[in-house]
Amino acid sequence: GSLWSLSESSETLIYSSFISQYLKYNGSKETIKQRIYEMVNYVNMVYKPLNVFAALCGIEIWDQGDQIAMLTNSKVNLARFSAWREKVLLPRKQNDLAQLITNINFDGPVVGIAYIGMICSTTQSAGVxxxxxxxxxxxxxxxxxxxxxxxxxxxxGKACACNKVYCLMSTKLR
Structure with a gap:
């Protein structure tokens, strides 16, 4: 069947970058965790009508420094995080999708990036x-x-005919 007719659970792992979260929130791991819990609750609210659930299977806070070199180029960060996930993370923690949160301002209007259709990929199921x-x-x-x-x-696309104020896959945050 199609993805949308299935009841699916995606094991999601959230990573918090040293440069952003740890320093931005004065080293408060509890503040960072609470923020991530609220974030994942929102994700699950959005996907509930589609019977998709993001099961948070872990949070790792890079409190000793970033595990990958971070740049303002979001595509490079995504490639580096994806490679790190495959080589370092997957051997020790199974997950379907990992997302890295950083405080680095990406070039242009980008605030997030992920590979399209790669949820089943060991090499590219990641987002930054x-x-x-x-x-x-x-x-x-x-x-x-x-x-x-x-x-x-x-x-x-511009042809989207739904009457919602905000659509999940809009190109711009509103």
Missing amino acids: LQDHNKLSIILGATSAHEMGHSLGMYHD
């Missing part, structure tokens, strides 16, 4: 998000959007 808003639900919307890409969704 910029911690671009103090509200965790806004970061949750970005996480849900990038998860949508991982699940195979593309951006909504």
Whole structure:
């Protein structure tokens, strides 16, 4: 059957970059965890009508420094994080999707990036998000959007006829 008719659970692992989360939130792991819990709750609210559930299977806070070199180029960060996930993470922690949150401002208007349709890939089931808003639900919307890409969704085109104020796969946050 199609993805949308299945009841699916995606084991999701969230990573918090040293440069962003740890330093930005004064080393408070509890603050970071609470923010991530709120973010994932929002993701699950968005995907509930599609019977898709993001099961948070772990949070890792890079409190001793970033495990990959971070740049302002989001595509390079995604490639590096994806390679790290495959080589370092998967051998020790099974997951379907990993997302990295960073405070680095990406080039251009980008606040998140993920490979399209790669949720089943060991090499590319990853996303990188910029911690671009103090509200965790806004970061949750970005996480849900990038998860949508991982699940195979593309951006909504101009022909989108839904009457919603905000669409998950819109090219711009509103």
